[in-house]
Ligand SMILES: Nc1ncnc2c1ncn2[C@@H]1O[C@H](COP(=O)(O)OP(=O)(O)O)[C@@H](O)[C@H]1O
């Protein structure tokens with residue numbers, strides 16, 4: 554039986570890595586947290602990432618080692634092909650994806666489960682600043698990228714179905730919300746997504 558591909562998106566700093574780690578811990582034994590490959594140095598709080606140079610990334614890409622690859626924030630990101638083995642073996646695969654790449658990801662994996670993590674804008678700025686990974690200019694660029702996405706989504710209320718989970722409160726709340734959703738939907742069926750990008754999941 555094939556597992557589910559859970560494609561978590563959201564602005565930089567919204568808590569994707571934190572929520573993915575929390576859900577992966579709760580689903581231990583049945584879920585695989587796909588390492589994300591990125592062309593920048595890592596911080597100690599990113600155990601599920603692999604840092605490579607751009608030339609290494611391009612080499613892996615041209616050799617067909619990556620299941621998905623995209624560019625954003627002046628960086629290249631991807632995930633290894635081993636997610637396919639895990640899916641075939643019936644594991645749920647959790648990954649930190651990109652909103653801009655969602656369309657292509659869906660073409661590659663039509664049954665993927667898209668989840669959008671949201672956070673109030675003021676909190677997002679604060680989290681990016683507190684995280685301290687990017688300088689002020691990079692933080693501003695990420696906030697502007699997010700504002701652009703929000704404007705575009707407001708203009709297009711006909712987005713494809715996506716589960717929206719808010720992470721403006723305690724992170725455990727977002728982790729439990731996503732975990733509960735995954736537990737209640739049968740792994741053998743395509744989960745019943747019930748709204749679009751503009752939907753706010755308040756459970
Ligand atoms: N609900 C939350 N409340 C407070 N801080 C949070 C919450 N979720 C995540 N964080 C913190 O916000 C920062 C960004 O989280 P991270 O998981 O790195 O985001 P992303 O992967 O989306 O860039 C981290 O310092 C993380 O510890």
Ligand SMILES: O=P(O)(O)OC[C@H]1O[C@H](OP(=O)(O)OP(=O)(O)O)[C@H](O)[C@@H]1O
Nearest residue numbers: 564565566625626630649650651652653
């Ligand atoms: O198209 P977008 O939805 O804006 O996404 C672009 C990239 O940024 C996000 O990563 P993250 O927030 O971790 O970026 P960073 O590691 O470079 O901060 C996301 O996981 C994508 O890899």
